[in-house]
Amino acid sequence: MAYKTVLAVTGADLGDGDLKLAIALCEEAGAHLAVLVVGLAAPPPIGEYAAFVSQDWLSERQADMDILQTRAAAVTALLASSGVSSDVSSEYAEEGAADDVIGRRARYCDLLFVGPELLSRGVLKTKTVEGGLFSSGKPLLLAPEGTSPTLKPKRILIAWDSRIEASNAVSHARDLLAAAEDVRIVLVDPLVGEDGQGEEPGADLAAYLARHGVKVTVDRLSSQGRTVDETLRQHAVDTAAELMVMGAYGHSRLRERIFGGVTQSVIDDTPLPILMAR
Structure with a gap:
C-alpha cells in the first residue's frame, strides 16, 4: 500500500527529534504528516482527602492543558516551516483511555510513526503502540535510537x-x-x-x-x-x-x-x- 498519510504521536513534554524524522519520511514519500500531541491527565484524587485536594487537582489539569496547547502551537510552527503538507491536533487524555484515543486517530492514516523520543517514554510509548496495534488496524513504523528510518529501504x-x-x-x-x-x-x-x-x-x-x-x-x-x-x-x-x-x-x-x-x-x-x- 502507498503511504499517503503518516501519523506521528508526540508528548507535551517531548522535543522535536521524532517530528523531524517524520518530516523527512513524508518528504521522501510525498506524504501528508498528521501530528497528534498527547497529554496524559493526572488521575483524580481518591479517599478521605479528595475533597481537600480537588482544587489543586483541577489546577494541575488546567496547567497541563495550557502546556499541551503551547506545545501544539510550537509543533504547528515547526511543520509550517518545513513545507510538508500537515495538520496538528491535541488530546488531553485520561491515562486508561489514551490507547483508544490514539488508535481512533490512527484509523485515518496509512502508517503510525513511533520515533526514538517516544520509545523512551514508558507510559506514552505503551499507549501509542497498543493503540496503534489494537485500535486502528494500521501498521506502525518503530524507529529506535540510532536507526535511520526510511520508506525506501533497499x-x-x-x-x-x-x-x-x-x-x-x-x-x-x-x-x-x-x-x-x-x-x-x-x-x-x-x-x-x-x-x-x-x-x-x-x-x-x-x-x-x-x-x-x-x-x-x-x-x-x-x-x-x-x-x-x-x-x-x-x-x-x-x-x-x-x-x-x-x-x-x-x-x-x-x-x-x-x-x-x-x-x-x-x-x-x-x-x-x-x-x-x-
Whole structure:
C-alpha cells in the first residue's frame, strides 16, 4: 500500500527529534504528516482527602492543558516551516483511555510513526503502540535510537511464521518490498508439514511476493539455543537489513494488553526500524 498519510504521536513534554524524522519520511514519500500531541491527565484524587485536594487537582489539569496547547502551537510552527503538507491536533487524555484515543486517530492514516523520543517514554510509548496495534488496524513504523528510518529501504527482513499477523504485516509493506533490492524471508526453527509452515517453509510466501515483483530469498535459521528475537536481531545485523517487517502478537481484554514474548522483546531492543502490524 502507498503511504499517503503518516501519523506521528508526540508528548507535551517531548522535543522535536521524532517530528523531524517524520518530516523527512513524508518528504521522501510525498506524504501528508498528521501530528497528534498527547497529554496524559493526572488521575483524580481518591479517599478521605479528595475533597481537600480537588482544587489543586483541577489546577494541575488546567496547567497541563495550557502546556499541551503551547506545545501544539510550537509543533504547528515547526511543520509550517518545513513545507510538508500537515495538520496538528491535541488530546488531553485520561491515562486508561489514551490507547483508544490514539488508535481512533490512527484509523485515518496509512502508517503510525513511533520515533526514538517516544520509545523512551514508558507510559506514552505503551499507549501509542497498543493503540496503534489494537485500535486502528494500521501498521506502525518503530524507529529506535540510532536507526535511520526510511520508506525506501533497499534491504528488508521479513520475520515469517505463517501466522495471520505476519501475513497482514507483509500486506501493509508490499509496496516497500516491491521497491527493495533485497528481501529476505526469515524463518527461525521452522516446522515442516501441514500443521507447521508447509513442506518447504517460506516457499509459498516467496512465490506470492515474486508475483508482485519482489526480489526475494528464503533464509531458514536454526536458533542454536538462542531465543527467536535474538536470532532475528543477529540476522538483521549480518545482512545489513534496513527494515524488519513482522506481525505483532498479543491479546486485548478490556484495557489490558498482553504482548507475546517475541513482540515485546523486539520492541524493547532492536537494531533497526520495524514495520509492525496485527
